[in-house]
Amino acid sequence: MDMIWRMVAIGPADHLRPALERLENQDPSPVLGCSLFEEDGPETVRFDVLFAEQPRLDEFLEALGIDEAQCEIAFGPLPEEDWVRLSLEGLKPVEAGRFVVYGAHDRESVPPGKTGIEIEAGPAFGTGHHGTTKGCLIACDRLADSQSPKRVLDLGCGTGVLAIAAALVWPQAEIVATDIDPEAIEETVVNVKKNKVEARIESFVADGFDDERLSDPYDLIFANILAGPLQQLAAELAQRLTPGGVAVLSGLLEHQIDAVEAAYRGAGLTPAGQELIDGWAILTVRAEGRATA
Numbered sequence: 494m495d496m497i498w499r500m501v502a503i504g505p506a507d508h509l510r511p512a513l514e515r516l517e518n519q520d521p522s523p524v525l526g527c528s529l530f531e532e533d534g535p536e537t538v539r540f541d542v543l544f545a546e547q548p549r550l551d552e553f554l555e556a557l558g559i560d561e562a563q564c565e566i567a568f569g570p571l572p573e574e575d576w577v578r579l580s581l582e583g584l585k586p587v588e589a590g591r592f593v594v595y596g597a598h599d600r601e602s603v604p605p606g607k608t609g610i611e612i613e614a615g616p617a618f619g620t621g622h623h624g625t626t627k628g629c630l631i632a633c634d635r636l637a638d639s640q641s642p643k644r645v646l647d648l649g650c651g652t653g654v655l656a657i658a659a660a661l662v663w664p665q666a667e668i669v670a671t672d673i674d675p676e677a678i679e680e681t682v683v684n685v686k687k688n689k690v691e692a693r694i695e696s697f698v699a700d701g702f703d704d705e706r707l708s709d710p711y712d713l714i715f716a717n718i719l720a721g722p723l724q725q726l727a728a729e730l731a732q733r734l735t736p737g738g739v740a741v742l743s744g745l746l747e748h749q750i751d752a753v754e755a756a757y758r759g760a761g762l763t764p765a766g767q768e769l770i771d772g773w774a775i776l777t778v779r780a781e782g783r784a785t786a
Contacts, residue, residue, distance in 0.1 A: 496570050497525060497543050497544060497545060497570070498543070498545075498546070498547050498548065498569070498570055499541070499544070499567075499569065499570075500541075500542045500544070500550065500566065500568045501539060501540070501541050501542075501566070501567045501568075502539070502540040502542075502559060502565070502566045503532055503539050503540075503564060503566075504538070504559075504563050504564030504565065505536065505537065505538075505563060505564075506531075506535060506536055506537065506538045506772070508559070508560065508563050509540045509559070509564070510529065510538065510772050511558065512540060512557040512558055512559050513527065513529045513540060514746055515556070515557050516542070516557055517719060517744075518719060518721070523544075523548070523553070524542050524543060524544055525543040525544060525545050526542075527540070527541065528540075528541045529541070529771070531771070540559075547570070550568055554566075586599050586602055586603070587627060588607070589628075589630035589631045589634065590630060590631045590633070590634025590635065591607060591634045591637070592607070592608050592609075592610055592630045592633070592634060592658055593607045593609050593610070594626075594654060595609060595610070596611070596612070597611060608658075608661050608662070610654055610657050610658060610661070610688060611684070611688055612652050612654055612684055624770035624772065625717050625743040625770075625773045625775065626654060626655075626743075627770055628743055628768055628770040628773065628775035629655050629715055629717050629741050629743050629775060630655070630658055631768065631770075632741045632775055633655065633658045633659060633662065633715070634662075636713065636739065636741075637663070640712070640713065640739060641663065641665070642659075642663055642666050642711070642712030642713040642738075642739075643665070643666055643712055644666065644667050644668075644669075644709070644712055644713075644735075645659045645663065645666050645668045645669070645711060645712065645713045645714075645715075646669050646671070646707070646711045646713070646714045646715070646733070647659070647668070647669070647670040647671070648671055648701075648702075648714060648715065648716040648718070648726075649672055649717055649722075649744075650671060650672045650677060650681050650696065651672060651677050651680075651681075652677070652680050652681060652684055653670050653677075653680065653685055653694070654684070655670075655715045655717065656669075656670035656681070656685070656696070657685060657688050657690055657694070659713070659715075660688075660690040660693040660694055661690065664693075666712075667693075667695075668693055668694045668695070669694070669695050669696070669706070669707070669711075670694055670695070671696065671698070671699040671704070671707070672698065672699070673698065673699070673701075675698050678696050678698050681694075681696045682696055701722070701725075701726050701729065702726065702729045702730070702733065707733065710732075710733055710734060710735045710738070711734060711735065711738060712734075712735050712737075712738045712739070713738065713739050713740070713741075714733065714734065714741070715740075715741045716730065716740060716741070716742050716743070716744075717741075717742075717743040717744050718743075718744045719744045719745070720744065720745035720746070720749040722744075723744065723756070724752060724753055724756040727756040727759065727760040727762075728760045730757075730760070731760035731761050734762070734780040735780065735782070736780055736781065736782020737779070737780060737781075737782040738779070738780045738782075739777060739778070739780075740757075740762070740777070740779075741776070741777055742757070742776040742778065743773065743774065743775045743776070745773070745776075746772060746773060746774065747769055747772060747773075747774055749774070750774050750776065753776060754776065754778075757776075761780070761781070762778040762779060762780055763778060763779050763781065764776065764777070765777045765778055765779040
């Protein structure tokens with residue numbers, strides 16, 4: 494890739510967060526990657542988007558509902574060498590509970606007593622910088638003190654970061670990582686080797702639970718996807734949880750909590766906690782029965 498294009502929009506959070514949601518719901522995605530971070534406080538955010546080729550910016554903004562009058566927008570080409578530098582600068586270590594997610598350039602910066610996970614920037618989702626991934630890692634950290642799952646599923650694994658975290662805190666567990674995107678599985682394979690847990694994690698391409706290898710029940714399921722697919726998969730996910738099993742759900746915004754919770758209540762699961770990080774919700778639900786031991 495010789496050149497990529499970058500758009501940066503800085504504006505009100507309540508205007509740009511819905512734009513991010515619209516973009517993340519597009520399938521296939523029209524972009525290489527995107528991120529949203531607070532800019533001088535929670536009310537103003539920076540929406541950063543990368544393109545593999547020059548887009549029609551006016552059409553892109555219209556499709557996402559971005560009003561140029563409300564935002565400061567910069568757009569232009571970004572040479573490949575600048576993308577590499579940008580990736581490294583942007584991927585500062587992220588601390589989430591006991592975990593620190595870092596790139597190779599920060600390998601020596603993991604504090605003593607923390608569990609490091611090495612993940613590089615790439616096409617797959619899950620470097621820890623997005624609120625959903627960070628929230629799921631925090632949930633994993635909390636569950637490590639109360640759960641001892643024998644089987645763990647990372648559904649929609651992206652980079653495999655949640656599967657790797659599970660392998661590091663539950664050395665006795667069998668762990669499966671799946672994603673609908675073959676590129677994500679390729680990245681997961683690389684990352685599990687990099688973190689020396691390849692013997693513990695089986696990873697393969699799957700669309701939801703549409704694979705016979707996912708027919709056995711799990712004690713813990715991570716599903717960091719989107720609100721729509723989460724609702725569609727509620728019944729199947731509930732069927733895959735053991736009695737007392739736990740699922741950590743993310744990829745939904747605050748206003749989507751009620752609809753997602755309703756879907757999982759309808760599937761027979763009990764809400765067991767929620768957290769908001771950067772406007773994104775992380776829900777924990779539990780199957781009735783004895784706790785997983």
